Amino acid sequence: MSDNNGENVTENTNENPSSSIDTVMQETRLFPPTDSFLEGCEIGSLDAYEALYDRAKADPVAFWEDLARNELHWFEDFHTTLNWNVPNAEWFVGGKTNVSYNCLDRNLENNADKTAIIWEGEPGDVRTFTYRELHSEVSRLANAFKKAGVEQGDVVSIYMPMVPELAFAMLACARIGAVHSVIFAGFSAESIADRNNDASAKVQLTADGAYRRGKVLELKKIVDEALEKSPTVETCIVLARTDTAVEMREGRDLWWHDLLEQVDDDCPATPLDSEAPLFILYTSGSTGKPKGIKHTTAGYNLYAKKSFEWVFDIRDDDIFWCTADCGWITGHTYVAYGPLCAGATIVMFEGAPNYPAEDRFWELIEKHKITILYTAPTAIRAFIKWGDHHVDKHDLSSLRLLGTVGEGINPEAWMWYHHKIGGARCPIVDTWWQTETGGIMMSPLPGAIATKPGSCTKPLPGILPAILDDSGAPVRENQGGKLVLTHPWPGMLRGIWGDDERFQEAYWDMFPGLYLAGDNARCDEDGYYWIMGRIDDVINVSGHRLSTIEIESALVSHEKVAEAAAVGRKDDLKGQAIAVFVTLIDSEPSDELKQELRMHVRKEIGALAQPDDIRFTNALPKTRSGKIMRRLLKDIAEGNENLGDTTTLEDYTVLTQLRADDES
Ligand code: 7RM
Numbered sequence: 001m002s003d004n005n006g007e008n009v010t011e012n013t014n015e016n017p018s019s020s021i022d023t024v025m026q027e028t029r030l031f032p033p034t035d036s037f038l039e040g041c042e043i044g045s046l047d048a049y050e051a052l053y054d055r056a057k058a059d060p061v062a063f064w065e066d067l068a069r070n071e072l073h074w075f076e077d078f079h080t081t082l083n084w085n086v087p088n089a090e091w092f093v094g095g096k097t098n099v100s101y102n103c104l105d106r107n108l109e110n111n112a113d114k115t116a117i118i119w120e121g122e123p124g125d126v127r128t129f130t131y132r133e134l135h136s137e138v139s140r141l142a143n144a145f146k147k148a149g150v151e152q153g154d155v156v157s158i159y160m161p162m163v164p165e166l167a168f169a170m171l172a173c174a175r176i177g178a179v180h181s182v183i184f185a186g187f188s189a190e191s192i193a194d195r196n197n198d199a200s201a202k203v204q205l206t207a208d209g210a211y212r213r214g215k216v217l218e219l220k221k222i223v224d225e226a227l228e229k230s231p232t233v234e235t236c237i238v239l240a241r242t243d244t245a246v247e248m249r250e251g252r253d254l255w256w257h258d259l260l261e262q263v264d265d266d267c268p269a270t271p272l273d274s275e276a277p278l279f280i281l282y283t284s285g286s287t288g289k290p291k292g293i294k295h296t297t298a299g300y301n302l303y304a305k306k307s308f309e310w311v312f313d314i315r316d317d318d319i320f321w322c323t324a325d326c327g328w329i330t331g332h333t334y335v336a337y338g339p340l341c342a343g344a345t346i347v348m349f350e351g352a353p354n355y356p357a358e359d360r361f362w363e364l365i366e367k368h369k370i371t372i373l374y375t376a377p378t379a380i381r382a383f384i385k386w387g388d389h390h391v392d393k394h395d396l397s398s399l400r401l402l403g404t405v406g407e408g409i410n411p412e413a414w415m416w417y418h419h420k421i422g423g424a425r426c427p428i429v430d431t432w433w434q435t436e437t438g439g440i441m442m443s444p445l446p447g448a449i450a451t452k453p454g455s456c457t458k459p460l461p462g463i464l465p466a467i468l469d470d471s472g473a474p475v476r477e478n479q480g481g482k483l484v485l486t487h488p489w490p491g492m493l494r495g496i497w498g499d500d501e502r503f504q505e506a507y508w509d510m511f512p513g514l515y516l517a518g519d520n521a522r523c524d525e526d527g528y529y530w531i532m533g534r535i536d537d538v539i540n541v542s543g544h545r546l547s548t549i550e551i552e553s554a555l556v557s558h559e560k561v562a563e564a565a566a567v568g569r570k571d572d573l574k575g576q577a578i579a580v581f582v583t584l585i586d587s588e589p590s591d592e593l594k595q596e597l598r599m600h601v602r603k604e605i606g607a608l609a610q611p612d613d614i615r616f617t618n619a620l621p622k623t624r625s626g627k628i629m630r631r632l633l634k635d636i637a638e639g640n641e642n643l644g645d646t647t648t649l650e651d652y653t654v655l656t657q658l659r660a661d662d663e664s
Helices: 008-014 046-058 060-071 099-110 131-147 164-176 189-199 219-228 256-261 298-312 329-341 360-368 377-386 411-421 500-507 548-556 591-605 630-637 652-663
Strands: 080-085 088-093 115-120 126-130 155-159 179-182 203-207 210-212 215-217 235-239 253-255 277-283 291-296 319-322 345-349 372-375 401-405 428-431 465-468 481-485 515-523 529-534 539-541 544-546 561-571 575-584 613-616
Touching: 046 060, 060 080, 060 088, 060 298, 088 298, 099 131, 099 164, 099 298, 099 329, 115 131, 115 164, 115 360, 126 131, 131 164, 131 256, 155 164, 155 189, 155 219, 164 179, 164 277, 164 329, 179 189, 189 219, 189 277, 189 291, 203 219, 219 235, 235 256, 253 256, 277 329, 291 298, 298 329, 298 401, 298 428, 319 329, 319 360, 329 345, 345 360, 360 372, 377 411, 377 561, 401 411, 411 428, 411 548, 465 515, 500 515, 529 548, 539 561, 539 575, 544 548, 548 561, 548 575, 548 591, 561 630, 575 591, 575 630, 591 613
Parallel strands: 115 345, 155 179, 155 203, 179 277, 203 235, 235 253, 319 345, 319 372, 372 401, 401 428, 575 613
Antiparallel strands: 080 088, 115 126, 210 215, 277 291, 465 481, 481 515, 515 529, 539 544, 561 575
């Protein structure tokens, strides 16, 4: 991205409608798949992708109808493919299916003895399960749930470590039509109670404890506190994981293993309506109380399966590792439902990337011969900071495909991932999607679409995006605007649990009939999409609207910078000034370096994007799933004392540190 003199920024903007966003980034590198990757690819050329995409676009409803009939098992066929009454979609109406059946029973036909799950615990213990074993584990657990009083339609709140039983529990709920609400085992008692109350959860699942970097986090204790304030929860089922002493309350708490002893593993999957709720997953959103995103049975299942197969070009002998926790949508769709429904072998990992040392991921890849790694940019930037010597210790030659999700990946981090982890032979799929979308919406199909570092490339078949200015008109090529989806898709959310008004307002009010994603994006001359950051995070400098990701990527392209966050702060003269927060790889902060970084950004993307304030920090505030919390940084940049809702923040000490830096 170095051959841009930055002066064209001003030219662009003169012809921009006021609500569009200026792009200052130029990335021209193109990476087609290698011949060896292409061997055996299901969708192995741009033509093949375009043919599929065009067919889906011509008649999306017929496209999904065909797939639903071919890919899912139906106890009863559906009669109507789509009922669409904005903003409410119903897919495959009249049909009866079961997600657990599609993931398990269906795989008994051809994959019974294939490994479904390779699980590694934080201490290094390994357990594996074939599809036959998984079927048995889940069926038995489903019977245990019934025994404990769980009925179809009940909400089961799950607060557990990343152990196989967490996946079993999700599938067991799906098997009997209970609705799971997985809460990441790092949230506070208060957050659990909020979510339990919002969903009227009836049963709580937890474990005695969870391993966290060699220590034990006492989950049951946290749950005990949460249940004091969760009056709807009648029963709590406790898994013994760490053998930590816990208090079991008579009449409420049951041991997981005791329940299992009382039941057998014969539990036929319940035929469920296509639109029966499958799960609720709470997303924080940047303001206000968490939204319970609702997903249902058939549409979500179909979308999880097809998006998984398309994006990861899955082969029978692949060993697929999605590093996300099941507490996030990525863990729902690409640890559990997508891969299992596709009959794939997954790796599930309980631990952290830096325990006992910073090479744990690479050790896992070498040990389990992982072929596909799907992780987050925030992790990749951490690996870069920790140093290449951790990677060099391990043989990563089993890898054939890499993926990222969660944030934009800065081209510099992309190049490191490509060379250092992928040995320059593995395509990288940069996947754009949301909790709300259920599955990946835009991503390279790795055999068909040459990649560009920093671009999520093109929409999946059946997905119809557009980029609009505030008046609802499409923006021109390479102009940033609001990303929308113009046609419903099977994996889309079916609302916010108990809050129809908020559902309508958050996603459907701005452009009637179109789904507002809340991200800005541009589409380039080759039809490639580039995500530019959240709508609320746009920085407006003297009437030029700039993207956070582009400024951050310019900073990260400096050899000394590990990570950067850019925010707009109030400025009397310019409207907003650009404040950036920077973590360094291993250099010492200095005024000279600040000046160097200013000049670097100026050279990379132009004078307009040159930061006004630069602060060095040891760490950036992140959500528990690793996204930079720019909203908090904006408050800090503006000197605000009250930082609003910080409950989703991963590490509070970061804030104290940043404030202290501020005062010095
Ligand atoms: C899967 C997930 C959704 C938000 C989304 C974006 C950002 C996610 C990318 C990305 C740029 C990407 N669900 N985001 N993936 N931005 N490139 N490949 O993360 O609900 O937790 O977050 O994350 O802002 O709207 S989520």
